[in-house]
Amino acid sequence: MIMHRKSPEDQPRIGVYVCHCGVNIAAKVDVEHVRDFAASLPGVVVSRDYKFACSDPGQELIQKDIREHDLNRIVVASCSPQLHERTFRRTCADAGLSPFFFQMANIREHVSWVTVDPGAATTKARALVAAAVRRVARAEALALRQVPVRPEVLVVGGGIAGIHSALTLANAGKKVFLVEREPTIGGHMAQLDKTFPTMDCSACILTPKMSDVKNHPNITMWTYSEVDEVSGFTGNFKVKVRRKARYIKEELCVGCGDCVDACVMKKEKVQVPDEFNVGLSKRKAVYMPFPQATPACMVIDPKQCLQLMKGKCAQTCVDACERAAVDFDQTDEIVEIDVGAIVMATGFRPFDAKRIPEYGYGRFDHVYTTLEVERLVNASGPTGGEVVLRDGTVPKTVGVIHCVGSRDRRHNAYCSKVCCMAALKMAHLVKERTGAEVFDFYVDMRTPSKGYEEFYDQVLSEGVQFIRGRVAEVTDWAMTPEEEGKLVIRVEDTLIGVARRVPVDMVILAVGLEPQVDTAEMQRRFNISCSQEGFFLERHPKLAPVSTFTDGIFLAGACQGPKDIPEVVAQAGAAAAEALALVDRGHVDIEPNTAWIEEEACSGCKTCIPLCPFNAITRDEEKAIAVVNDAMCKGCGTCVAACPSGAAQQNMFTDEQIYEEIEGVLAYV
Amino acid sequence: MAQRTPRMSNLHITRRIKYQNELDLGFGKVMTSIPGAEDLLRCIQCGTCSSTCPLSIYMDHTPRKIIAMTRAGFKDEVLSSATIWLCASCYSCTVDCPKKIKITDVMYALKRKAIEEKVWPRGLPIPVLAKEFFASVLRTGRANEGRTVAKVWLKTRPLKLLANMGLGLRLMARGRMSMKSERMTGSVDQLRKILDSVHNSDTGHSPG
Amino acid sequence: MSKDTPLPSAEGFEPRIVAFFCNWCTYTASDLAGTSRMQYAPNTRVIRVMCSGRIDPRFVLQTLREGADGVLLGGCRPGDCHYQSGNYKCLRRFKLLKRYLAQMGVENERVRLEWIAASEGDRVQKVTNEMVEQIRKLGHCRLEQIPRPETEPAAETHDLEQVGAGGMI
Amino acid sequence: MSKPKAGFYWCASCGGCEESVVDLAEDILGVVEAIDFVFFPVAMDFKREDVEAMEDGEMTVCFINGAIRSSEQREMAELLRRKSQVLIAYGSCSYQGGIPGLANLCSREEIFKFVYHDSPSTDNPQGTRPQVRFDAPEGELELPSLDKEVKSLDQVVEVDYYIPGCAPPTALLKAAVEALLSGDMPPKGSVIAPDTALCDDCPRIDTKPAEPLITEFKRPWQIQIDHEKCLLAQGLLCLGPATRGGCDHACIDGNMPCSGCMGPVSRVRDQGAAIISALGSLLNHDDPDEIDKALDGIPDPAGTFYRYGIPHSTLYARCGITAGNGES
Amino acid sequence: MKYLYYPGCSLKGSGRSYEESLLASFKKLGVEMHELPDWNCCGATAYMAVDEMKAFALAARNLALAERYGDGEPVTLVAPCNACYLALMKVQKYMAEYDEVGRTISDALASADLSYRGGVRVRQSLDVLLNDVGLDLLAEKINHPLGQWKVACYYGCQAVRPFAPFDDEYNPMSMDHLMRSIGAEPVDWPLKARCCGGTLTGTIPTVGLRLSYIILREAIDRGANVVATACPLCQFNLECYQSQMGREYGEDLDMPIVYYSQLLGQALGIDDRSLGLQRHFVPLTAAAAVG
Numbered sequence A: 001m002i003m004h005r006k007s008p009e010d011q012p013r014i015g016v017y018v019c020h021c022g023v024n025i026a027a028k029v030d031v032e033h034v035r036d037f038a039a040s041l042p043g044v045v046v047s048r049d050y051k052f053a054c055s056d057p058g059q060e061l062i063q064k065d066i067r068e069h070d071l072n073r074i075v076v077a078s079c080s081p082q083l084h085e086r087t088f089r090r091t092c093a094d095a096g097l098s099p100f101f102f103q104m105a106n107i108r109e110h111v112s113w114v115t116v117d118p119g120a121a122t123t124k125a126r127a128l129v130a131a132a133v134r135r136v137a138r139a140e141a142l143a144l145r146q147v148p149v150r151p152e153v154l155v156v157g158g159g160i161a162g163i164h165s166a167l168t169l170a171n172a173g174k175k176v177f178l179v180e181r182e183p184t185i186g187g188h189m190a191q192l193d194k195t196f197p198t199m200d201c202s203a204c205i206l207t208p209k210m211s212d213v214k215n216h217p218n219i220t221m222w223t224y225s226e227v228d229e230v231s232g233f234t235g236n237f238k239v240k241v242r243r244k245a246r247y248i249k250e251e252l253c254v255g256c257g258d259c260v261d262a263c264v265m266k267k268e269k270v271q272v273p274d275e276f277n278v279g280l281s282k283r284k285a286v287y288m289p290f291p292q293a294t295p296a297c298m299v300i301d302p303k304q305c306l307q308l309m310k311g312k313c314a315q316t317c318v319d320a321c322e323r324a325a326v327d328f329d330q331t332d333e334i335v336e337i338d339v340g341a342i343v344m345a346t347g348f349r350p351f352d353a354k355r356i357p358e359y360g361y362g363r364f365d366h367v368y369t370t371l372e373v374e375r376l377v378n379a380s381g382p383t384g385g386e387v388v389l390r391d392g393t394v395p396k397t398v399g400v401i402h403c404v405g406s407r408d409r410r411h412n413a414y415c416s417k418v419c420c421m422a423a424l425k426m427a428h429l430v431k432e433r434t435g436a437e438v439f440d441f442y443v444d445m446r447t448p449s450k451g452y453e454e455f456y457d458q459v460l461s462e463g464v465q466f467i468r469g470r471v472a473e474v475t476d477w478a479m480t481p482e483e484e485g486k487l488v489i490r491v492e493d494t495l496i497g498v499a500r501r502v503p504v505d506m507v508i509l510a511v512g513l514e515p516q517v518d519t520a521e522m523q524r525r526f527n528i529s530c531s532q533e534g535f536f537l538e539r540h541p542k543l544a545p546v547s548t549f550t551d552g553i554f555l556a557g558a559c560q561g562p563k564d565i566p567e568v569v570a571q572a573g574a575a576a577a578e579a580l581a582l583v584d585r586g587h588v589d590i591e592p593n594t595a596w597i598e599e600e601a602c603s604g605c606k607t608c609i610p611l612c613p614f615n616a617i618t619r620d621e622e623k624a625i626a627v628v629n630d631a632m633c634k635g636c637g638t639c640v641a642a643c644p645s646g647a648a649q650q651n652m653f654t655d656e657q658i659y660e661e662i663e664g665v666l667a668y669v
Numbered sequence B: 001m002a003q004r005t006p007r008m009s010n011l012h013i014t015r016r017i018k019y020q021n022e023l024d025l026g027f028g029k030v031m032t033s034i035p036g037a038e039d040l041l042r043c044i045q046c047g048t049c050s051s052t053c054p055l056s057i058y059m060d061h062t063p064r065k066i067i068a069m070t071r072a073g074f075k076d077e078v079l080s081s082a083t084i085w086l087c088a089s090c091y092s093c094t095v096d097c098p099k100k101i102k103i104t105d106v107m108y109a110l111k112r113k114a115i116e117e118k119v120w121p122r123g124l125p126i127p128v129l130a131k132e133f134f135a136s137v138l139r140t141g142r143a144n145e146g147r148t149v150a151k152v153w154l155k156t157r158p159l160k161l162l163a164n165m166g167l168g169l170r171l172m173a174r175g176r177m178s179m180k181s182e183r184m185t186g187s188v189d190q191l192r193k194i195l196d197s198v199h200n201s202d203t204g205h206s207p208g
Numbered sequence C: 001m002s003k004d005t006p007l008p009s010a011e012g013f014e015p016r017i018v019a020f021f022c023n024w025c026t027y028t029a030s031d032l033a034g035t036s037r038m039q040y041a042p043n044t045r046v047i048r049v050m051c052s053g054r055i056d057p058r059f060v061l062q063t064l065r066e067g068a069d070g071v072l073l074g075g076c077r078p079g080d081c082h083y084q085s086g087n088y089k090c091l092r093r094f095k096l097l098k099r100y101l102a103q104m105g106v107e108n109e110r111v112r113l114e115w116i117a118a119s120e121g122d123r124v125q126k127v128t129n130e131m132v133e134q135i136r137k138l139g140h141c142r143l144e145q146i147p148r149p150e151t152e153p154a155a156e157t158h159d160l161e162q163v164g165a166g167g168m169i
Numbered sequence D: 001m002s003k004p005k006a007g008f009y010w011c012a013s014c015g016g017c018e019e020s021v022v023d024l025a026e027d028i029l030g031v032v033e034a035i036d037f038v039f040f041p042v043a044m045d046f047k048r049e050d051v052e053a054m055e056d057g058e059m060t061v062c063f064i065n066g067a068i069r070s071s072e073q074r075e076m077a078e079l080l081r082r083k084s085q086v087l088i089a090y091g092s093c094s095y096q097g098g099i100p101g102l103a104n105l106c107s108r109e110e111i112f113k114f115v116y117h118d119s120p121s122t123d124n125p126q127g128t129r130p131q132v133r134f135d136a137p138e139g140e141l142e143l144p145s146l147d148k149e150v151k152s153l154d155q156v157v158e159v160d161y162y163i164p165g166c167a168p169p170t171a172l173l174k175a176a177v178e179a180l181l182s183g184d185m186p187p188k189g190s191v192i193a194p195d196t197a198l199c200d201d202c203p204r205i206d207t208k209p210a211e212p213l214i215t216e217f218k219r220p221w222q223i224q225i226d227h228e229k230c231l232l233a234q235g236l237l238c239l240g241p242a243t244r245g246g247c248d249h250a251c252i253d254g255n256m257p258c259s260g261c262m263g264p265v266s267r268v269r270d271q272g273a274a275i276i277s278a279l280g281s282l283l284n285h286d287d288p289d290e291i292d293k294a295l296d297g298i299p300d301p302a303g304t305f306y307r308y309g310i311p312h313s314t315l316y317a318r319c320g321i322t323a324g325n326g327e328s
Numbered sequence E: 001m002k003y004l005y006y007p008g009c010s011l012k013g014s015g016r017s018y019e020e021s022l023l024a025s026f027k028k029l030g031v032e033m034h035e036l037p038d039w040n041c042c043g044a045t046a047y048m049a050v051d052e053m054k055a056f057a058l059a060a061r062n063l064a065l066a067e068r069y070g071d072g073e074p075v076t077l078v079a080p081c082n083a084c085y086l087a088l089m090k091v092q093k094y095m096a097e098y099d100e101v102g103r104t105i106s107d108a109l110a111s112a113d114l115s116y117r118g119g120v121r122v123r124q125s126l127d128v129l130l131n132d133v134g135l136d137l138l139a140e141k142i143n144h145p146l147g148q149w150k151v152a153c154y155y156g157c158q159a160v161r162p163f164a165p166f167d168d169e170y171n172p173m174s175m176d177h178l179m180r181s182i183g184a185e186p187v188d189w190p191l192k193a194r195c196c197g198g199t200l201t202g203t204i205p206t207v208g209l210r211l212s213y214i215i216l217r218e219a220i221d222r223g224a225n226v227v228a229t230a231c232p233l234c235q236f237n238l239e240c241y242q243s244q245m246g247r248e249y250g251e252d253l254d255m256p257i258v259y260y261s262q263l264l265g266q267a268l269g270i271d272d273r274s275l276g277l278q279r280h281f282v283p284l285t286a287a288a289a290v291g
């Protein structure tokens, strides 16, 4: 229920609290001065400064003042409302004051952190406080809306992050939909051979979890599927999932592989690079990404299959399948589901090493990425675990290059966090498998987690040669006879201070982690934000690392930023817990910042009706006026701004409140 | 070069230490105010510049070290270093640096500082070359390579001039060099005005 | 009312700019500028609205009337609006409003619409500094000089694509 | 009981407001019967001295139409304010500046220059301009001086009520007179007219689609106007959605779009901005170029959206003129 | 197609044959080149080291003249010499990016009643040939394909670094494409954009010579029988010091070093003299016979 109450009868009695935030604010803004200034503003009864307003004593202070001074309006001048508005609203509510009689002035993010001159910062803080005081005087008593929450959760992405989130939620008894774009779940972890630092076999620890997902009664797993559309809001999302045509009936296929053997694409040159093996092997049109793929079900690539492309093929696969699972008539299917919360676990994309042409990837056959070598050293990989080069030889010298695409302002300025360890792992594995002389070119060695430094120590003791220096170039330009036919790595050995040329047989590029290509598209579809580097943006890096700015949507894994498996799993658990906390409560409180239309003032001009993005406005034909359905209104205020009669109004953002704010920010000298 | 067995007598044992008061700690910061050198302090000492530089193998300090020394206030060492004069402005380092530091510009700035403080290696014809070049431009608006080079050699290494006479004559014979200067079609006054204006501006990056 | 606000003297003139930022993108971006400690001119005061679609031309006029020297409107990039298309509505009103403002002698640079995504803290910094600089050059917004010589209703050049592109020189 | 005394005076006006009184037709007799006109320069031969001779507050009511631009108009407004108990701004010019207010888009000098020199019909070889003082054979003559800008009545004196319209609908005048006579007046400062926008009682509202209905703006002469269909939906700039009703949709009935003479409704601060917002929102283009192209169809936004209210507009009101004491 | 042309000092001196062959080829291709009237020295490399602002000022004056020449129309200024190209690009960019440079240079120009507002597009001649003239038109106009040449395309540093938008800074290909289009065979080699030593050949010859030699050596090793350059300084270093290099490293070096435009001219059927081939020390013809 919303009460449309005009300003209450009683005069505003306002309390103002100017927060120091330790020194975050106080070092720039003269908080005492702002406090005194606030005290002089009309309606202000109490004005204080305080070290940490959001701390318990800070909140208690406010509550005490509310009771003792009979305050009916509160202004806290501190950080961004995005951070602590809820905290202080709760403070007010707990002291018996409607939470909507609270107003925040952002003097940290918008003032102390961005202003050089303390005088100017103080002036700006005063303006914002003045505006907040004037605005809060116009605040109205509103009630939170309570909306029931659906108990189901959607997990998008079936890497280790998505798998772990889904299992946690399912084990807590919630129904989970897991939507994975590829034909199988598993993500990048499935492609890894061993995992640092303990070097357990990736498949051994991942495969059981994958089959748990498949078999869990609470999990609906849709692979080869994508989310097309998301609407609704926290607790009540409506999601359209596109289940792409596999051309194989999932319920019939047992993954025996007879169809693959039968497929007409016998010759390698008509086959296509195998995605799972990062192009190191080829596959046919009908395939299963890898033996433990989950579900163990084939898929037919429509961009490859002759029948699907040209409508002409002997269809040997159809004949081969005893279970008659091949079905060329399948089409994409759209399923609509309702969920209460969403966990995004869409992972990362490895940096494309071609973007650093000086390293010769794609130009020289013997330059590989770490991910490719993961497949090379893997017993079920394209070479059966043998480290052999594209020309069939075994490398005798190998160079591993760090920071490829990372810590590089021309590409990604950030550190990819896992590649130092991945490079060390490669150095170790390659040395172990081939006995080659391994050179490791690093800029800074970053091994800060549990057991990581110990791993570095081990690799050092194994005799890998570490050269501190960022490689300038991998070239086939030989200066000496020994360099002929080799790849020469040009680098400055910065610890010794000389330029070196190191000839090697094989180069391994430790590529960084990048946001998925379609992150921007996903951001739009799910209405969440991205940070500068393109990963999904968390609500707060420390205090809300798995929440987004859109309520009800949480983040897990490498889609939020580069991280390794232990961290991914920890975060996936956290995201599941947050989602659980939401759906388990059964309802959510929704801000009542909805629009409403003053009946007598509305001329029924129909201006507002087509503007509402959520079709919340309809025309009451009898009264010949417009009416807002506040369950559908999300409070954008577009109709309010457009109404030429001033009949449409928005709770919490009334014209008067904004006019007060305008006058407030300008009355500051 | 064959490695000689070290003997106590030819082991050079020197004591090396840099005292804080010998440094110019603000030097790096000062340099960042020069257009192109603004990112100097961001260097992570990765050495890409040194390894891509075709000349680093001749340098007394690699470009990376020059950046480190500049930042750390080793002003005297930097300005008297041969490195800055060996830089051929090929811009390899500038395009390769992962921190987008415009090292070539830093090298230019250091050269200018060295000239300003009169600490360039004696006998190095570069400043003279630039001066002659400037004179030529002021006279005709254009550079005459032949004349300029001849004059430089005359002033710095007269013997060299003789040695290169042959080349000069061959070039002249092929119409590729002339002692007669090309000139701008208009008057050089306008050009002078422009240069005077720069000269009188307060950029602080013109040694004047 | 701010009628008591003394006008800053001509020298040492510091423009006063009111910014209306949408909650989801531009306000978040300005928070990000804060958390990233990007320093910029202190002349703007941000008023948060849920969507750039809430920005009523009346706010802009009222802001100028109250003595502001510039108004900055900020919304999500085209296609990124949290409410689907509020930013387009804002753009259309803005374009019409600018034509009127031009007739009233309000210089083009004083009222500006920018699309700034949540991740673009640096654009908040850049746009603010740029605008402060431009308005410093123009000086105080002296509407009291109306009537002015006729101004051509200047065509608005603020195109969706161009926003942020930042023309050369 | 003596009849209440009333005055009716014109300032910068076209005469239309007087016509509207005449339009009362036979009702005028009733008015004259109930009220004693003591000052009505258009109709009766009273002089300024007669007014000056009155006691302060002697007139019960005085209607002033027309905007204020000259010294004489200002003096008369002040005089009549003193002499009357209730002062009513009659008509758009008096209410918000009206058509004369558009002159504020140009400077006084520009106006003089055009009128006395440049206009095609001017023949003024000596370049003579009117002077405030002029030595004629008959002696020194004095003319009123022209103010720097046009103001609404309430920007010069306090106004009690407003009757909007260009010219005001007779029904409103009648209603005002009746209310006055019965003593049942609304709160001071009110606009005596309905407080909903014109669309409310527009006969075409049902034909107005609830969708972004504008793709281009057209002038009435450019199209064959449909008699039934919402004019806005036909691409004509109808200001009805942002304009107070009470005009009995006269223009609409004449197949002409509303040009906004009744001013905004009470909750709207600025009529022009309101219509800018509404029309901008309803424009059916997302592409910036398309938007611009459509907007080119409004060559004079200030004159179009503020045709009757430049002096009262939000922006203009910053020009140092008091905002007026009225609703808006 | 019409362009404004900035020759720079070298193309009037040691690099004359570059100008001769380029203008002749452009003419044959129907491209009009108008020499920028009253141009002055671009202020390149040597000058930057002594007084950067003045170097910028010199370059900027040319841009200002070009902009004025355009009279409001967009102008493309073609600078075939790498050093000039870089100097012009650099001042343009720095004027826009650094307030201080922008201000000082604008003031300096203003003192001589000039101004520069960023309206000139500076381009390397290779860029124009590849992207405006286009390989298709070239293919049409070629009447003497040069099958005998295995060309090491040598771009030098400053054509592709650090500002050039038209080609890859590590492995540039535009000249390679051009050579292929005239029937020659470009060799694949890694030193296309490595530094030739620039002015070091004159100032610190031991180093300069070695840099040039490394390039020459690699070109030979990769099977080239001619080196094509895009820069008068590179051409000078590689050709004029060849005998010195030979002495220094005890080798018989006899590699013709020409401008790509000279090969292009030949393929277009222009006679050798008009292409300035007689100006070279190592004759092209001789090597062709060998090759």
Ligand SMILES: Cc1cc2nc3c(=O)[nH]c(=O)nc-3n(C[C@H](O)[C@H](O)[C@H](O)COP(=O)(O)OP(=O)(O)OC[C@H]3O[C@@H](n4cnc5c(N)ncnc54)[C@H](O)[C@@H]3O)c2cc1C
Pocket (backbone or CB within 6 Å): A156, A157, A158, A159, A160, A161, A162, A179, A180, A181, A182, A185, A186, A187, A188, A189, A192, A194, A195, A196, A197, A225, A226, A227, A345, A346, A347, A348, A349, A350, A370, A371, A374, A418, A422, A425, A516, A522, A556, A557, A558, A559, A563, A564, A565, A566, A568
């Ligand atoms: C070469 C290399 C070696 C590594 N070695 C180790 C190691 O030894 N130890 C370690 O701890 N970490 C290692 N890592 C890091 C590890 O791979 C990651 O931490 C982990 O895989 C991230 O898991 P994730 O689930 O977040 O993302 P991902 O594994 O990328 O999974 C994301 C999943 O989401 C799916 N998806 C993406 N977009 C959509 C969409 N729109 N709709 C539906 N589904 C979508 C993808 O198909 C994918 O299945 C290594 C990384 C690399 C590159």
Ligand SMILES: Cc1cc2nc3c(=O)[nH]c(=O)nc-3n(C[C@H](O)[C@H](O)[C@H](O)COP(=O)(O)OP(=O)(O)OC[C@H]3O[C@@H](n4cnc5c(N)ncnc54)[C@H](O)[C@@H]3O)c2cc1C
Pocket (backbone or CB within 6 Å): A542
């Ligand atoms: C100098 C320094 C600076 C840092 N700066 C940063 C920074 O800027 N940013 C950042 O992200 N991180 C920073 N950190 C790290 C950060 O402090 C820790 O990550 C964080 O405090 C760990 O929180 P915690 O709750 O796990 O442990 P703690 O903060 O150690 O809390 C553990 C609590 O458990 C109590 N406790 C212990 N044993 C028992 C018991 N048996 N029974 C009951 N109670 C018990 C303790 O009394 C204590 O209150 C910094 C750390 C240090 C040392």
Ligand code: SF4
Pocket (backbone or CB within 6 Å): A019, A020, A021, A022, A024, A025, A051, A052, A053, A054, A055, A078, A079, A080, A084, A108
């Ligand atoms: S986080 Fe916010 S409320 Fe808490 S101390 Fe800092 S500024 Fe104050």
Ligand code: SF4
Pocket (backbone or CB within 6 Å): A248, A252, A253, A254, A255, A256, A257, A258, A259, A260, A297, A298, A320, A321, A322, A323, A324, A325, A326
């Ligand atoms: S489609 Fe048929 S043949 Fe192919 S794997 Fe499945 S069950 Fe076996």
Ligand code: SF4
Pocket (backbone or CB within 6 Å): A402, A403, A404, A406, A407, A414, A415, A416, A417, A418, A419, A420, A421, A443, A444, A445, A446, A510, A512
């Ligand atoms: S983790 Fe290591 S290799 Fe990866 S970006 Fe960071 S420092 Fe470079």
Ligand code: SF4
Pocket (backbone or CB within 6 Å): A594, A595, A611, A612, A613, A614, A615, A616, A617, A628, A632, A633, A634, A635, A636, A637, A638, A639, A640, A650
């Ligand atoms: S505020 Fe926005 S969502 Fe709500 S009714 Fe108005 S237009 Fe629709």
Ligand code: SF4
Pocket (backbone or CB within 6 Å): A597, A601, A602, A603, A604, A605, A606, A607, A608, A609, A625, A626, A642, A643, A644, A645, A646, A647, A648
């Ligand atoms: S725009 Fe305003 S007046 Fe028109 S229908 Fe909507 S609420 Fe009513």
Ligand code: SF4
Pocket (backbone or CB within 6 Å): B042, B043, B044, B045, B046, B047, B048, B049, B050, B063, B064, B067, B096, B097, B098, B099, B100, B101, B103
């Ligand atoms: S390349 Fe850049 S970051 Fe690396 S050492 Fe050189 S200057 Fe520093």
Ligand code: SF4
Pocket (backbone or CB within 6 Å): B049, B052, B053, B054, B055, B056, B063, B086, B087, B088, B089, B090, B091, B092, B093, B094, B103, B104, B107
């Ligand atoms: S510009 Fe100078 S320092 Fe940089 S790579 Fe070239 S020669 Fe070396």
Ligand code: SF4
Pocket (backbone or CB within 6 Å): A605, D198, D199, D202, D203, D204, D205, D208, D229, D230, D231, D232, D233, D238, D239, D240, D241, D252, D258
């Ligand atoms: S817009 Fe005009 S024509 Fe249309 S309904 Fe409203 S008043 Fe009538």
